[in-house]
Amino acid sequence: MATHTITTQWGEIPENADDLALVQGGAFRTFRCECGIPLPTRVAAELHATETNQCTACLGSADDEVVPGFVRRCAACAATGRRNVQLVWELAHSEAEQVITLGLVRGLVDGFTGPFRLSEVADATRMALGLPVGRLPVGPRVRDLLRELEAAGELVMLSAPDELLRGPSVVLYKDPQWQRVPEPS
Ligand SMILES: [Zn+2]
Numbered sequence: 801m802a803t804h805t806i807t808t809q810w811g812e813i814p815e816n817a818d819d820l821a822l823v824q825g826g827a828f829r830t831f832r833c834e835c836g837i838p839l840p841t842r843v844a845a846e847l848h849a850t851e852t853n854q855c856t857a858c859l860g861s862a863d864d865e866v867v868p869g870f871v872r873r874c875a876a877c878a879a880t881g882r883r884n885v886q887l888v889w890e891l892a893h894s895e896a897e898q899v900i901t902l903g904l905v906r907g908l909v910d911g912f913t914g915p916f917r918l919s920e921v922a923d924a925t926r927m928a929l930g931l932p933v934g935r936l937p938v939g940p941r942v943r944d945l946l947r948e949l950e951a952a953g954e955l956v957m958l959s960a961p962d963e964l965l966r967g968p969s970v971v972l973y974k975d976p977q978w979q980r981v982p983e984p985s
């Protein structure tokens with residue numbers, strides 16, 4: 801039986817590369833599978849990953865190389881590289897979207913008088929919903945909602961990014977900290 805280890809190589813990344821295409825779009829990369837099937841595009845590589853029960857985000861590698869040399873664990877498949885785990889996790893993501901609402905998170909944030917971290921709000925959310933750790937992707941959902949409240953002007957982020965991957969345009973935060981914006985009196 802052929803093995804289907806899909807590998808990704810970086811191509812030349814121009815100085816003025818489109819950051820979104822670079823980080824999320826799978827641009828500036830080429831793909832190969834050990835079985836020799838041609839994989840001319842990211843879409844072809846994802847299709848081949850599906851056919852061989854591998855995660856379509858990390859193509860089975862369990863790693864997510866955001867920019868050359870910076871690797872993090874694949875969040876889509878809980879770093880297993882497997883398509884069936886990815887599908888279960890996708891369902892869990894949509895369940896998290898339904899049960900963890902903006903109103904819930906806003907109410908929890910109201911309980912903090914000073915600065916608070918993403919992990920603290922995630923813990924408070926698990927407590928409020930009685931969720932065991934690892935049951936739902938609470939952290940990513942809570943982060944999205946906190947960023948929504950930030951965009952609406954209700955919160956302000958206090959943290960500087962932990963990693964500048966391409967200058968200030970592609971940055972990563974590990975456990976960012978926010979504070980509520982006081983109501984104008
Ligand atoms: Zn293959």
Ligand SMILES: [Zn+2]
Nearest residue numbers: 855858874877
């Ligand atoms: Zn994956």
